Amino acid sequence: MDEIRLIDVRQSILAENENQAQVIRQSLGGKNVFMLNLMASPGAGKTSVIIQTIRRLKEKLRMAVIEGDVESIVDSEKIQAEGVPAVQIRTGRACHLDAPMVTAALDSLNLDELDLVFVENIGNLICPAEFDIGSDLQAMILSVPEGDDKILKYPLMFSVCDVLLVNKIDYLDGSDFNLELLRRRAHELNPRIRVFEVSCKTGSGFSEWCQWLEEKRGAKQ
Amino acid sequence: MHELAVTKSILKLALDHAAQNGGTEILSIHLAIGEMRNLEEDWIQRYFDHISKGTIAEKAVIKVRKIPVVFLCKECGGQFTPNLKEDKKMLCTHCGSFEYDLVTGRELTVEQLEVK
Numbered sequence: 001m002d003e004i005r006l007i008d009v010r011q012s013i014l015a016e017n018e019n020q021a022q023v024i025r026q027s028l029g030g031k032n033v034f035m036l037n038l039m040a041s042p043g044a045g046k047t048s049v050i051i052q053t054i055r056r057l058k059e060k061l062r063m064a065v066i067e068g069d070v071e072s073i074v075d076s077e078k079i080q081a082e083g084v085p086a087v088q089i090r091t092g093r094a095c096h097l098d099a100p101m102v103t104a105a106l107d108s109l110n111l112d113e114l115d116l117v118f119v120e121n122i123g124n125l126i127c128p129a130e131f132d133i134g135s136d137l138q139a140m141i142l143s144v145p146e147g148d149d150k151i152l153k154y155p156l157m158f159s160v161c162d163v164l165l166v167n168k169i170d171y172l173d174g175s176d177f178n179l180e181l182l183r184r185r186a187h188e189l190n191p192r193i194r195v196f197e198v199s200c201k202t203g204s205g206f207s208e209w210c211q212w213l214e215e216k217r218g219a220k221q
Numbered sequence: 222m223h224e225l226a227v228t229k230s231i232l233k234l235a236l237d238h239a240a241q242n243g244g245t246e247i248l249s250i251h252l253a254i255g256e257m258r259n260l261e262e263d264w265i266q267r268y269f270d271h272i273s274k275g276t277i278a279e280k281a282v283i284k285v286r287k288i289p290v291v292f293l294c295k296e297c298g299g300q301f302t303p304n305l306k307e308d309k310k311m312l313c314t315h316c317g318s319f320e321y322d323l324v325t326g327r328e329l330t331v332e333q334l335e336v337k
Contacts, residue, residue: 002337007242009331013230126259127223156257191319
């Protein structure tokens, strides 16, 4: 009978993904390309926020979008209609993007001709928070109709993000969404998080958000 | 659902390390998982049983050591564990400061293998 023994491993389960994320970060750094990882629930307005942001920044920055949504090309068609390159990652039924998937998508873009890449992650607030994709900035969108209590249900997502966009702010009137409570909870969980109130419908808040994004990108150079 | 991706990595790590150490059967795999991670233990074992079929790990039991969320206060140097699921203020329990760093709670590690 073979002897039973213990082997020490002590290795990160996601080490392979984390290493690949580092490779992406270095390669984008060398090309002066800034990458933003955008996460949210389905219907929170990821594609709309990207489109509104592109419209305001396209005179200043060269942009592209990596679309990670589940088995559909609807979103990438909308982006291409804005005159910006879009790459669709066909994720099947996967629940998140990881660094190898993003690497493949980046390979099909001409990074020498880009300043800013948006990654539209898959719509959910759990899985994408677990996987580093090599981005410079993690952003999440929470829309007013989803409610102000989401932070209590998905603390990891709020803790990994640098910025929170509260979208559909035009729905605030007549709703019981407590913006002050959400801001307090977000800052208590993540003191570094920056909160912007926006509406894709009215355009409010976008000049502040775009100016901040532009500054962040500028700071990387 | 991301448990499947995580489980594939666990299997790969386990098989690599068992092979390097001349193991012929993996009996158990010991993981450390931070409480901030969104992972269901039952799902990991279920996925593992499925994807490990035909390998030396097919009978392995996944054992999880949960690591609590601990913050280190930058003001007073005290450590504290917040209750993330309740509507409590996330402040240092010693001095009330907002400034703190996460020390533990995001681990996702294969610690040890039990092999024959």
